[in-house]
Amino acid sequence: TTPPGAGSNLTELYDGSSWSTQPTMSTARGGLGGAGTAASTIVYGGEPGSGDTEASEEWDFSVNTVVDAAWASSNNYPINSYLFAGAGPQTAAIAYGGRQYPGPNTAIGNAATYDGSSWTAIPSLSNSRYYLSGAKEGTQTAALATVGQNGGATNATEEYNGSSWTGGGAYPISTTQGDQGAGTQTAAIVAGGYGGTPVPYTAQTATYDGSSWTALSSPSNLNTARAYGSMCGPQTAALLVSGQPTPGSVESWNGSAWTAVPALGTTRKYAGASGTNTSALAWGGETPPGAMENTTAEYDGTTWTGGGNINSARGDIMAGGTLTAGLIMGGY
Numbered sequence: 001t002t003p004p005g006a007g008s009n010l011t012e013l014y015d016g017s018s019w020s021t022q023p024t025m026s027t028a029r030g031g032l033g034g035a036g037t038a039a040s041t042i043v044y045g046g047e048p049g050s051g052d053t054e055a056s057e058e059w060d061f062s063v064n065t066v067v068d069a070a071w072a073s074s075n076n077y078p079i080n081s082y083l084f085a086g087a088g089p090q091t092a093a094i095a096y097g098g099r100q101y102p103g104p105n106t107a108i109g110n111a112a113t114y115d116g117s118s119w120t121a122i123p124s125l126s127n128s129r130y131y132l133s134g135a136k137e138g139t140q141t142a143a144l145a146t147v148g149q150n151g152g153a154t155n156a157t158e159e160y161n162g163s164s165w166t167g168g169g170a171y172p173i174s175t176t177q178g179d180q181g182a183g184t185q186t187a188a189i190v191a192g193g194y195g196g197t198p199v200p201y202t203a204q205t206a207t208y209d210g211s212s213w214t215a216l217s218s219p220s221n222l223n224t225a226r227a228y229g230s231m232c233g234p235q236t237a238a239l240l241v242s243g244q245p246t247p248g249s250v251e252s253w254n255g256s257a258w259t260a261v262p263a264l265g266t267t268r269k270y271a272g273a274s275g276t277n278t279s280a281l282a283w284g285g286e287t288p289p290g291a292m293e294n295t296t297a298e299y300d301g302t303t304w305t306g307g308g309n310i311n312s313a314r315g316d317i318m319a320g321g322t323l324t325a326g327l328i329m330g331g332y
Contacts, residue, residue, distance in 0.1 A: 001030035007048040009266075009295070009306070011059070013038060026265025026297050026306045027055045055265060057305060071296075071310050071328075075118045079110060082316035082332040083130035085145060085179055087138035090325040091116030094140045094160070095318045097148060098330065099130040107150035111160070113140045114327070126165050127156045133181030135188040135208075136232050136274070136320065142185040144168070144208065149176040153195040157213070159185055169212035173204060178228040178270070179319065180243070183235035186210035189253065191240060194227035201225035201245065205258070207235060219257045224249055230273040230319055232280055239277040239299070242285055244269045250299075252277040265304055268293050272319025272328060277301065279323045284331065286315040292332070298323060 002008050009028035012019045025043070032046030041059040045052065077095065084098025096111035109125035125145055132148030141162030148154055153176050157168035175193030183189050188208040194201055203222035206213045222240070229243030236255035241264065242248060248267035251258045254277075264271070264282060271285030271293070278301030285293045294313035297304045314331030321327040 001047075001049070005049060007046065011306075013061075023306045023308050024295055025057055026295070026304050027053060027057065028266075029053055029055075057265070058303070059305075071308055073311060074116075077329045078112050078119050078121055079108075081108065081110065081318075081330045083178065084318050084330060085132050085134035085181070086318045086320055086329075087134050087136055087143050088114075088140055088320055090321040090327045092140055093320045093327055093329075094122075094138070094143050095320075095329060096134070096143070096145055096160075097125055097129050097132045098318075101332065107148075111165075114329075122160075123164055125158055126167070127154065127158065129154060129156075131176035131178045131194075131228070133177045133179060133190050133231075135184050136182045137234055138183075138185050138188075144181070144185045144188055146171050146181065146188075146190060146208075146213075147175050147177050147193065149195075153193075157208075169208070171213050172206050172215040173202065175202060175204075176227060178243075178316075179230045179272070180227070180240060182231040182233045182238040183208075187235040189231075189235045189238055191222050191231070191253075191258070192226045192229065192243065194244075201227055205253075222258050223251055223260050228269050230271055230282070232273045232319070233276040237277045239273065239275070239280050241273040241280070241282045242269050242271040247285075247288065252301075262302070262304055264297055265306070266293060266295055266297070268315075270315035270317075270332075272317045274319050274321040274326045275299070275323040281307070281321075281323045281326045283307075283310050283319075283326070283328065284314050284317055 007028040029046030081098035086095035109128035129148030135144040143160040155171040203225040226243035238253040268285030292313040296307035317331035
């Protein structure tokens with residue numbers, strides 16, 4: 001524990017002569033138990049700072065040495081932006097919408113593509129908005145933007161074909177979400193939201209076939225109604241990470257129903273996620289009552305383990321890529 005008694009998540013490795021900083025634990029704590037070696041360890045229990053925990057974590061030196069060095073800076077996004085959406089792999093991504101800060105701090109429709117080293121501005125959305133959702137596995141020539149906020153919640157959908165944005169089928173309800181969409185332009189899934197029916201949070205799940213949305217009924221609703229999380233994966237194997245009002249909780253989608261799975265070790269909202277429901281990466285976010293987070297966690301379909309920290313703590317980010325090739329841009 002660190003004065004005045006908060007649990008620590010720091011890890012250090014000793015090679016016989018010196019100590020080196022390693023990836024942090026997912027759950028900060030003191031008074032914990034542990035067993036194993038420097039290359040393969042398990043820790044369990046302990047006290048985060050208030051109350052006790054039964055959380056267990058495994059450490060694999062060969063995995064963590066790679067992950068710890070994985071995050072590297074690249075060229076900046078064209079404008080300061082947060083609360084936006086996007087799609088595509090690390091070396092061929094697209095981002096759009098959001099809110100510009102500082103000033104005028106209003107909804108924007110700006111969009112840009114990324115080639116792995118630099119950003120190029122492309123035509124803007126027809127409907128400027130933030131807290132919008134996309135189809136995370138879409139491409140630079142087949143992207144999807146739906147719902148969001150600009151003065152009020154909207155149900156508008158737009159499709160991008162590589163040169164221009166055109167209107168698509170309206171989402172079943174007008175709502176704001178925050179990166180809670182996955183799949184592709186012709187096979188997308190979106191869930192949750194704020195400001196829909198019922199209010200304030202909804203558990204609604206809907207799928208898109210390239211022309212129209214289908215609102216799914218129980219048991220396809222989220223177990224916990226939420227907004228402002230991050231979704232990743234294909235339409236039949238998605239993962240929804242974090243959100244509000246249950247920061248840190250995670251749900252997995254199998255094509256027909258959502259299942260609650262282990263929560264992130266660090267409670268947070270406005271986090272980013274990439275990958276699938278059996279191989280995902282989550283990072284950043286906001287921890288109550290408003291501190292920005294820089295930790296990363298990896299998910300193997302069963303448990304979360306710590307990864308290397310991102311260079312700049314932030315939330316409200318656009319997230320893309322996979323478990324082994326993630327991409328972060330913008331944020332707050």
